[in-house]
Amino acid sequence: MSLVRPRLTEHHQLALNQASVSFAIPFLDEDLPLYVDPFLLWKSPSQQDHSLHVGLMAAFNHLGHIARKGKGDQARDILIQLSECDEVGLGNSATRSGKRIGTATADTILSLFHQIPKYVQDGMEHLEEVQLLVDGISKDRISDFTCNLIKSFLIDYTIEESERVGIPLSDVVVPAVYNPRTRILQNEAVKLPVHPISGKPLLLVPKRWLRHAPWISYDDYFKAYVPKDDRLNEVTWERVQLLAYNRQNYGAIEGYVKLKERAAADCHNDPLFKQIPVVSARRKLAEIAKLPSGKEGNADRKYEDAVTALLASMFYPHLDFADTQARTDSGAQIRDLIFYNNRDEEFLKDIERQFGSRQLVMELKNVKAVEREHVNQLHRYLGNEFGQFGVLVTRNRLPRAIRQNTIDLWSSKRTAIIPLIDEDLNLMVDLFEQKQRAPLDVLKRSYLTFTKECPV
Amino acid sequence: MPLNSEQMKSARAVIAKLDGLYGEMSAAARKKSDATVSKFQLNVINGILADANAVLGERRPLADFVSFEADDLPSTGDVSMIAAQYVETLEIIRCENIENHGSQRWYWRDQDNTPTVAPRARK
Numbered sequence: 411m412s413l414v415r416p417r418l419t420e421h422h423q424l425a426l427n428q429a430s431v432s433f434a435i436p437f438l439d440e441d442l443p444l445y446v447d448p449f450l451l452w453k454s455p456s457q458q459d460h461s462l463h464v465g466l467m468a469a470f471n472h473l474g475h476i477a478r479k480g481k482g483d484q485a486r487d488i489l490i491q492l493s494e495c496d497e498v499g500l501g502n503s504a505t506r507s508g509k510r511i512g513t514a515t516a517d518t519i520l521s522l523f524h525q526i527p528k529y530v531q532d533g534m535e536h537l538e539e540v541q542l543l544v545d546g547i548s549k550d551r552i553s554d555f556t557c558n559l560i561k562s563f564l565i566d567y568t569i570e571e572s573e574r575v576g577i578p579l580s581d582v583v584v585p586a587v588y589n590p591r592t593r594i595l596q597n598e599a600v601k602l603p604v605h606p607i608s609g610k611p612l613l614l615v616p617k618r619w620l621r622h623a624p625w626i627s628y629d630d631y632f633k634a635y636v637p638k639d640d641r642l643n644e645v646t647w648e649r650v651q652l653l654a655y656n657r658q659n660y661g662a663i664e665g666y667v668k669l670k671e672r673a674a675a676d677c678h679n680d681p682l683f684k685q686i687p688v689v690s691a692r693r694k695l696a697e698i699a700k701l702p703s704g705k706e707g708n709a710d711r712k713y714e715d716a717v718t719a720l721l722a723s724m725f726y727p728h729l730d731f732a733d734t735q736a737r738t739d740s741g742a743q744i745r746d747l748i749f750y751n752n753r754d755e756e757f758l759k760d761i762e763r764q765f766g767s768r769q770l771v772m773e774l775k776n777v778k779a780v781e782r783e784h785v786n787q788l789h790r791y792l793g794n795e796f797g798q799f800g801v802l803v804t805r806n807r808l809p810r811a812i813r814q815n816t817i818d819l820w821s822s823k824r825t826a827i828i829p830l831i832d833e834d835l836n837l838m839v840d841l842f843e844q845k846q847r848a849p850l851d852v853l854k855r856s857y858l859t860f861t862k863e864c865p866v
Numbered sequence: 867m868p869l870n871s872e873q874m875k876s877a878r879a880v881i882a883k884l885d886g887l888y889g890e891m892s893a894a895a896r897k898k899s900d901a902t903v904s905k906f907q908l909n910v911i912n913g914i915l916a917d918a919n920a921v922l923g924e925r926r927p928l929a930d931f932v933s934f935e936a937d938d939l940p941s942t943g944d945v946s947m948i949a950a951q952y953v954e955t956l957e958i959i960r961c962e963n964i965e966n967h968g969s970q971r972w973y974w975r976d977q978d979n980t981p982t983v984a985p986r987a988r989k
Contacts, residue, residue: 840901
């Protein structure tokens with residue numbers, strides 16, 4: 411069994427939680443569902459970020475310039491190469507690799523620099539405008555264009571951060587790095603973290619630039635800015651028709667962009683994980699308390715959903731939530747929560763040292779009384795990356811015989827199965843509200859109570 | 867358990883602290899007895915209990931209890947209950963070390979005959 415949703419830091423056995431680092435920790439098997447929003451560079455008070463935006467737009471406008479000067483083929487090649495940046499691992503891909511744009515799309519983008527007088531005269535101010543003018547260009551492309559055009563900076567940032575936190579670097583050749591002096595793309599031999607299987611270079615991206623959708627986006631434009639039909643009270647434009655209209659009437663885009671610039675103060679980066687507020691935690695708790703045990707009326711499913719939402723927030727930032735996982739054991743459908751063990755607390759370090767748990771598994775059981783088979787199911791699932799430590803999230807205290815069963819498992823196999831019951835969830839939410847102690851302390855208490863009962 | 871003047875001085879100090887602690891914690895426990903006590907509060911509480919244990923020596927109210935464990939997440943109800951035990955035991959010790967000189971006024975049996983209040987009426 412390997413790590414569930416492995417991240418670069420877990421692979422290198424680094425105890426880092428996402429909240430403590432300035433970059434988004436990349437997944438190894440899939441993309442992070444976030445995008446670099448160039449507007450966050452534009453609006454940043456940091457001269458460095460703003461300069462990167464200036465450089466980015468100068469480079470993009472230069473492509474339009476050379477295309478107008480008869481070097482369309484060269485501009486098209488560069489644009490196509492810029493359209494995918496696998497090294498950063500952002501977007502929706504489940505495999506960390508994407509496809510580049512075709513020549514037709516590249517030509518349409520370059521044609522904007524002939525077609526729109528404002529671009530001919532002053533150049534483009536925001537890269538995101540391309541989404542509003544060309545079909546087939548959306549937030550992932552804007553993010554990739556941006557990352558590729560500032561790749562040189564990202565390389566330096568990645569080296570600096572990797573050395574700071576201890577991510578190993580390897581000699582590698584990074585393709586298509588934009589050189590702002592020669593204005594061409596070139597390969598660069600540098601030291602970077604690499605993907606453990608593919609050996610491809612990985613680039614780290616500052617969290618402060620990431621959003622789920624760009625501030626200037628087609629969806630937002632279509633929903634909030636395009637005038638509605640008077641009679642139907644809805645936008646009647648077709649996408650392609652609207653994009654063609656925009657190309658002929660740049661004023662519409664200009665007005666929208668000015669509006670978004672004026673509202674720049676409201677534009678913030680999206681956190682990679684956001685804890686639910688206290689009110690929502692209380693609501694989830696009330697929802698759990700009301701649910702009957704068992705499966706009637708999908709109570710088990712509702713219980714699992716509510717507990718997932720609650721625990722992911724309660725253990726943050728000490729345990730980063732990795733995933734939920736469904737599995738079948740002896741014909742029973744089981745749902746687990748998997749957390750990365752960030753080892754930033756002595757208790758979590760102990761769990762890793764004593765049980766070898768690089769990830770923590772929590773099995774959810776909406777039953778009135780836990781049975782021997784439930785404990786055995788969790789026990790069978792433990793091992794390898796999960797180590798010999800599992801948490802059984804259930805409704806009521808373990809019956810005496812089952813409690814004894816968990817102690818026997820400790821005695822014979824050195825396996826710790828720790829219960830977390832409704833009462834514990836209640837206490838966690840209390841601690842979450844009071845903010846004087848971490849809700850994780852409840853898990854620690856449950857563990858210590860268990861160890862006190864175990865024979866030495 | 868007769869105390870010397872120095873021990874009586876310590877006992878007076880710890881009685882005052884424990885009375886305050888018990889008052890605060892019982893009020894908090896009446897509001898929400900399962901609310902946990904913060905780590906800061908627990909350090910203060912354990913400090914007061916350590917002073918009380920030093921005065922009481924072998925006459926600690928609970929043989930198995932010395933102080934609270936932060937990892938056990940004690941609640942206001944737990945602290946209130948333990949504080950009540952200490953308050954009562956210290957009152958017994960106080961009663962053994964005060965006298966009334968044949969009037970309504972009560973004094974510690976120390977060098978200065980420090981005034982105190984009458985023994986608390988027991989229910």
